[in-house]
Amino acid sequence: MTRSTDVLQLTGVTRVHGEGATAVRALHSVSFIASAGELVAVMGPSGSGKSTLLTLAGGLDTPTEGTVAVEGRDLGSLRQAELARMRRTSIGYVFQDFNLIPALTAAENVAMPLELDGARTRKARDAARTALEEVGIGDLADRFPDQMSGGQQQRVAIARAVVGERRLILADEPTGALDTETGEEILRLLRARCDAGAAGVLVTHEARHAAWADRVVFLRDGVVVDETGSSPVDALLEPGLTR
Amino acid sequence: MSVKQALLALLEQEPMYGYQLRAEFEQRTGATWPLNVGQVYTTLTRLERDGLVAGAGSDDEGHVVYRITDTGRAEVATWFTTPVNRTQPPRDELAIKLALAVTVPGVDVGTVIQQQRSATMAALQDYTRLKRSGRAPASSDGADLAWTLVLDSLVFAAEAEIRWLDHCEARVRRAAVERAAQQRPGTPSEGAAAPRPSGATS
Ligand SMILES: Nc1ncnc2c1ncn2[C@@H]1O[C@H](COP(=O)(O)OP(=O)(O)O)[C@@H](O)[C@H]1O
Ligand SMILES: [Mg+2]
Numbered sequence: 001m002t003r004s005t006d007v008l009q010l011t012g013v014t015r016v017h018g019e020g021a022t023a024v025r026a027l028h029s030v031s032f033i034a035s036a037g038e039l040v041a042v043m044g045p046s047g048s049g050k051s052t053l054l055t056l057a058g059g060l061d062t063p064t065e066g067t068v069a070v071e072g073r074d075l076g077s078l079r080q081a082e083l084a085r086m087r088r089t090s091i092g093y094v095f096q097d098f099n100l101i102p103a104l105t106a107a108e109n110v111a112m113p114l115e116l117d118g119a120r121t122r123k124a125r126d127a128a129r130t131a132l133e134e135v136g137i138g139d140l141a142d143r144f145p146d147q148m149s150g151g152q153q154q155r156v157a158i159a160r161a162v163v164g165e166r167r168l169i170l171a172d173e174p175t176g177a178l179d180t181e182t183g184e185e186i187l188r189l190l191r192a193r194c195d196a197g198a199a200g201v202l203v204t205h206e207a208r209h210a211a212w213a214d215r216v217v218f219l220r221d222g223v224v225v226d227e228t229g230s231s232p233v234d235a236l237l238e239p240g241l242t243r
Numbered sequence: 244m245s246v247k248q249a250l251l252a253l254l255e256q257e258p259m260y261g262y263q264l265r266a267e268f269e270q271r272t273g274a275t276w277p278l279n280v281g282q283v284y285t286t287l288t289r290l291e292r293d294g295l296v297a298g299a300g301s302d303d304e305g306h307v308v309y310r311i312t313d314t315g316r317a318e319v320a321t322w323f324t325t326p327v328n329r330t331q332p333p334r335d336e337l338a339i340k341l342a343l344a345v346t347v348p349g350v351d352v353g354t355v356i357q358q359q360r361s362a363t364m365a366a367l368q369d370y371t372r373l374k375r376s377g378r379a380p381a382s383s384d385g386a387d388l389a390w391t392l393v394l395d396s397l398v399f400a401a402e403a404e405i406r407w408l409d410h411c412e413a414r415v416r417r418a419a420v421e422r423a424a425q426q427r428p429g430t431p432s433e434g435a436a437a438p439r440p441s442g443a444t445s
Contacts, residue, residue: 043364045409191375207364207405208398211371216364218357226357228365 006072007168007199008034008057013066015052015222026052027222029066036167039191039200041210044219050203051172053219057201058093058170059083070168088113092161094171094190098153100145100160106132107141110160117164131159135189151182158186162193169193169200175209187212246278246286248322251295251315258299260306261287271389273373275397290315337404341411352415360408367401370394 010032017024027049034040042050055061056068059075068075070090075083087093100109110128115121132138135155145153154174161169171190175183183206191212194200202213210216218226253259253267261283268278287309290296295315299308311319337359344350374394 045413206402207367208371208402210364211367211398211401212375213368216361216368218360226361228361228368 005035005037006033007036007070008032008201009067009069010053010057010063011067011069013053013056013063013068015049015056015061016064025222027056027063030219030222030224031066032057032217032224034168034199034201036199037194037197038215039194039202039213041202041204041213041216042219043203043205043207043210043216045205048219049222050219052222054093054170054172054201054203057168058091059087060093085117088117089164090167092163092166092169094154094157094161094169094174096173096176098145098150098157098177100153100156102145105142105144106137106148106156106159109145109156110163113160114164119164127163128159131163132156134162135159149182150178151185154178154182154186155189158189158193162198167198169198171200172203173205174202175204175206180208183209245322246282247290248319250283250286251290251311251319252322254296254309254311255316255319258308258310260302260308262306267386270386272393273390275393345415353412356408356412356415360405363401363404363408367398367405370398370401374398 010030013027013030013032014025015027017026030049030053032040032053042053044050052061056063057070059068059070062076070086073086075086078086100106101112104112107125107128110131111121111124114124114127119127129138129141132141132155135158137152137155137159140148140152140156143152145156148156154177158174161171169190174190175186178186187202187209190200190202200213202209204210216228217224249268250264253264256267259267261280264287265278265280265283287296291298291309293314294312295318296309297312299310301307341352341355344352344355374391
């Protein structure tokens with residue numbers, strides 16, 4: 001059943017790469033939900049299927065079995081053009097290595113999905129500037145990626161992922177290339193977007209970053225093996241409850 | 244935990260009575276290591292017996308106020324300049340539990356590890372929420388800074404525990420693969436199929 005707050009819903013998703021003897025089952029029968037206002041972390045050792053899960057959620061890959069729905073729409077039922085539009089307008093993707101276009105300024109990078117979607121240049125640039133201000137680097141709008149630190153580039157990538165009110169933010173090891181302090185700032189930003197109503201999925205192998213999430217899902221060999229729920233904030237204040 | 248030294252260190256600021264000491268302690272450490280007032284008074288009695296504090300009369304409301312003595316000051320100075328003893332590691336229930344889990348037959352080590360990882364992760368989520376929602380981080384207020392550092396200590400410890408659990412799981416899996424390879428001579432022990440889940444599944 002889909003609730004209106006379920007921004008992302010994977011149901012019985014299996015993904016097999018290759019065929020026959022060399023087939024690799026990267027995900028097996030995974031069901032997963034991320035709701036509006038919620039940040040979910042996915043943890044697991046390398047090769048456990050984290051990136052596979054995220055690319056399926058983002059419509060960059062299609063499941064062998066099962067369905068992926070974003071805002072109630074089954075991605076498998078969409079035509080190519082509709083899916084592409086969905087990827088530009090509803091889904092924001094943040095990669096470990098930022099994936100910015102070197103020849104474009106920060107503002108141009110952020111404006112690009114909007115412009116591809118047919119927004120007027122002027123309007124797209126304004127939205128891009130607002131998004132850059134929200135992530136705290138409005139003053140760097142005219143810089144090129146190679147004129148920015150890793151943390152600043154990742155902020156641009158986050159601005160690009162959220163610009164235009166996108167409801168689903170997918171981040172694959174977004175803090176992987178950053179130092180702890182900068183990583184924490186990136187988490188703070190993702191968290192803020194989710195608190196503002198987006199659904200977020202964060203893939204990480206760092207426990208301290210996963211701890212920013214409302215729920216932590218553990219993957220092993222393509223299977224969800226466990227999940228922590230959210231418990232009340234003041235649990236720690238009750239002596240003896242947490243240990 | 245060194246309640247004795249902590250109370251002495253607080254008394255270096257100014258003379259205080261039991262409830263005050265407890266409040267000052269908890270302001271710096273949150274409710275991480277709750278002190279009951281009985282414990283505070285018992286400790287004060289012992290400190291007085293040993294000449295480290297002395298009674299300083301009562302305040303208007305009749306609370307017995309204590310002040311630190313010169314011997315007490317020397318004790319605090321020694322405490323701050325001596326590293327916490329590491330030669331005898333504190334008994335670690337989790338390490339002991341896993342050491343037994345991998346040797347006692349019939350224990351599903353994968354499940355033991357995963358249950359602990361989830362529990363520790365949940366605690367880490369709590370600490371992180373407190374950090375986010377709590378008082379302003381590292382503001383100029385000394386007690387707030389102290390509490391932030393205590394919280395960070397809990398975060399680091401939980402994180403280290405999770406990393407250690409990840410490491411244990413990887414080692415246990417590798418050992419299982421190697422055992423399987425030994426039982427079937429001629430099978431390559433490395434690089435072939437991925438190890439089976441170690442029992443945390445289903
Ligand atoms: N395009 C692909 N072709 C073949 N195997 C793949 C492909 N992508 C991923 N895999 C395999 O699927 C499994 C899960 O990979 P991935 O989702 O990248 O894991 P993670 O992100 O957790 O490290 C791994 O065994 C990986 O080798
Ligand atoms: Mg990956």
